[in-house]
Amino acid sequence: MRLLPAKFSKTLTKYGPRWLLGILITMAGVFYALGWYSNDTVARLDNLWSGERMKLEKPVLDKRIVIVDIDGKSLTEFGRFPWSRNVQGTLISQLVNHYQAKAVGYDISFPEPDTSSGYSVLEKLSRTELKDVPVLRQRLEELKPMMDYDGVFASALKEKPVILGFNLSPDQIKGTLPKPLFTEADLNGRELTAYNAPGFEANVPVLTQAAAGAGSFSVVTDPDGIVRTAYLIQQVGDSYYPSLSLATASLYLNALAVKPLLDQNVDKMSDLQRESGGYDYLTIIMPGGVQRLIPVGDGMSTVVQYRGVGGPRGGSFRYVSAADVLTGRAPVELLKGTVVLIGTTAPGLVDLRATPVNPEYPGVEIHANLIRSMLDNRFKQRPYYSFIAEAASVLMVGLALSFGLAALSPLRAILSGVLVLAASLAANYYLYREMDLIFDLAMLVIVIVSVFVMNVAWGYFFEVRKGAALVSRFGEYVAPELVAEMAEDPEKYNMDGESRELTVMFVDVRGFTTISEGLTPKQLREYINLYLTAMSEDIRSAHQGTLDKYIGDAVMAFWGAPVAFSDHASRGVATSLLMQASAKRLNQDFIARGWPELKIGIGLNSGLMHVGDMGSNIRRAYTVMGDAVNLGSRLEGITKVYGVGITVGEATRAAATEFTYRELDLVRVKGKNEPVAIFEPIALEKDTDDATRHEVARWHEALAAVRAQRWDDASAIIAELQALSPDRGLYHLYVERIAYYRAHPPGADWDGVTTFETK
Incomplete structure (x- = not known):
């Protein structure tokens, strides 16, 4: 715990x-x-x-909504804009009577009377300078229906599904507003926040009275000048008026009324909506009691869902030239049963707005997009x-x-x-x-x-x-892959001193003095560099050992720090065998060059050691110290005594059991009183052949006979082994020892230990 x-x-x-x-x-x-x-x-x-x-969202053509465009072609055929109201009357008659449009919305207002026919001038003359010409007065009365263009337009509007547009203006009152959707009195004391316009620029009374309705085409931009939302309801005085899009869509849907609506189903939700500036609704009431809800936010606004980049080539709405409608050239099927919005893209008349999808977006399409959402009954809304x-x-x-x-x-x-x-x-x-x-x-x-x-x-x-x-600290000591592993969690590793169970190795070149005397300085440098490189690669790369230092021709290394390995002894033994194989390979190259033969001795020992950053203020090194380290050094030194390439201590043999070993002796090295058993690793147990197993077993019998002072039995077995391996120095050593012990019996209390008085 x-x-x-x-x-x-x-x-x-x-x-x-x-x-x-x-x-x-x-x-x-x-x-x-x-x-x-x-x-x-x-x-x-x-x-x-x-x-x-x-x-x-890719634009999809909505065939229900068509934009009749007063474009450059229309101006060329019917004159400059604004057109006289008789032309507008003809346009409406064509759209409704010939093309059977279901609802028409004007993104244009008519706040001033149309005097372009000259009737008002003639009528004034008939009352002043030409008052003595009675036929003129009579003729004017006959021509009045034709020359009163506002009247002509109004006649065309009567009983037609046409919504006129008007603009809410902050600085003037002009024209006549239509009948409001509702007034403050209709709200029965309930507060409704909407944009309250101080002024307006509406249509002349005769047109307002003749049209089926009117709606505001005013748009409000965000502080950055972008049109993202639109007011569906706007207030003038105590009356509330629809937008052009709402009025036109309501007409198309045969709406009986448009009313504001709060969510009455969840009272707490409604409170939260109002407190957060969230959504209430407008409801379009249609025949049969069917209601279409429009979510609205602050100021009775809704989010405009733009589709495409706008314009005749935008792909969302079909554009038809007003000239083609006036002349009847446009196919009837394009306009039949549709919502028509009349706007303009003619040069100099273009009503462009900055929107999220296009900085030059046709204003008429803002209304078209809103109508589309109403017809689809789909609105993008920010929920409460x-x-x-x-x-x-x-x-x-x-x-x-x-x-x-x-x-x-x-x-x-x-x-x-x-x-x-x-x-x-x-x-x-x-x-x-x-x-x-x-x-x-x-x-x-x-x-x-x-x-x-x-x-x-x-x-x-x-x-x-x-x-x-x-x-930087460990890169010179350990293999790159170990450094990468350590770098994954650097806090686990440091150079602080600590005690660990490790395995240490000492390697030395046999007869290096003789070698150096037989080579030029340049050759010696290359000789030692090739040797140290090969030994270092075997230590670091093959079995992830830590390279401690070079001591002249000697190499010191250890396993188990800074990265802990539970099999540090096995790694050390495997590396020592690999290094001997590398030395033999190098030796072949050296001999081919005419250089001296390379032989190395390796000592390995395992045990508790002190490891860390040690040294002085001038120079420090990551190294190991302790009795177990000293024993490893001694074991390297006595390899030449026993004529073997590798000597390991008893602790190493006990920890790395997967190898076959030949026991060499019980020794008492200089500086230690306790004797230790020393061994020569031969190969992995699984790779050891039967002949080698037999030779090792017979040797251990001979060693037991020596320790029991059965000199004849020992001599007989060693003679047998020498026949198998005549060059093995270990056998020659024990032949000499047996001869010495025969001449100088060790006595009954002999413990079988060989004591070394030198390092």
Whole structure:
């Protein structure tokens, strides 16, 4: 149980600072999502993403809505704009009578009387200078129906499904407004917040009275000049009027009334909606009691869902030249049963607006897009609980990344960050496209990126620097793959002194003095460089040993630190056998060059050693010390006594049992009183052939006979073995020892130990 707090404490120490920074970043995002503070940059990013979401939806031609365009072609055929009202009357008659349009909306207003026919001038003359010409007065009365262009237009409008447009103006009152949708009195004391215009520029009374209705084509831009929302209801005085799009769509749907509606099903939800500036509804009441709900937000506004980039080639709505309608050239099937919006794209008359999808978007298509949403009964809306959902998503994602990325490797952290970011974008777009829900995304993206960058920066400035320091400190000692492993968790490794069970190796070249005398300095340098390189590669790369130092021609290495290996003894023995094989390979090359023969002696020992950064203030080294190290050095020195290439201590043999060993002796080295058994490793047990097994077994019988002072038995066995391996120095050594012991019997109390008085 005591391990858990210690483990937690270690984890907290390692990751705590990063966790804290991640939590702070996350909470800043949560507070923004809850509306505790605002930021223009974040708002701009949300607006940018809003536009990109719209652009992702490919435009689909809506044949129900057609834009009759007063274009350059129309001006060429019917004269400059504004056209006289008799032409407008002809246009309406054509659209309704000939083309059978179901609803027509004018994105144009007619606030001034049309005097272009000259009737008013003639009528004034008939009352002044020409009052004595009675025939003129009579003739004017006859021509009045034809020359009163407002009257002509009004006659064309009567009983036709036509909605005129008007503009809400802050500085003037002109024309006559239509009958309002409802008044403050109709609300029965309920408060309704809408844009309240101080003035208006409506149509002349005769046209207002003749038309089926009128709607405001005014648009309101955001602070950055972009049109993202539209007011469906606007207030003048105590009366409320529809937008052009709402009035035209209502006419097309044969609406009986349009009324504001609160969500009466969930009272608490309605309260929360109103407090958060969220959604109530407008309801279009149609025959049979059918209702079509339109979600609206602040000021009775709704989000404009733009489709395509707009214009005749935008792909969302069909454009038909007004000239082709007036002349009857347009096919009837293009306009029959449709909603027609009359607007203009003629040079000098173009009504362009900046929108999220196009900085030069035809204003008439703003109304077309709104009508399309009403006909489809699909509106993109920001739900009343959006701020709670956004704050919750920032909190969950931010905390998950804060805690998760800190514990991941750089590659996994990058992949996780990218996946979370992609999933957030995909989820936001799915909710927008499939469920028509609008959620802000910028703060969530900022938190994801910030937490990710913070972890990457932390990893670079702290973890990578630790790893670099580790590479710098240990790179000369251990294999590159071990350094890479250590760099994954650099806090586990340091050069502080500690005691561990390790295996140490000492390697020395036999007869190096003679070798150096037989070579030129340049040859000697190449000789020793080739030898040390081969030995070092075997130590570091083959079995991940730690290269301690070079001592002239000698090499010192160890296993088990800084990276702990439970099989450090086995690695050491395997490396010693590999090094002997490398020495034989090198020797063939050296002999071919005419250089002296290369022979090496290796001593291995395992045991408790002190390992760490040791030395002086001038120079330090990562090395090992202790009695077990000293014994390893002694074992290397006595390899030449026994005529073997490798000598290992008893502890090493006991730890690396997978090898076949030949016991050499019981020895008492200089500086130690306790005798130790020493062995020569031969090969892996699985690779040892039967002949070698037999020879080793017979040797151990001979060694037992020597220790029992059965000189004749020992001599007989050794003679047998010498016949098998006449060059083995170990047999010659024991033949000499037996001869000595025959001449100088060791006595009954002899322990069979050979004592060395020199190193």
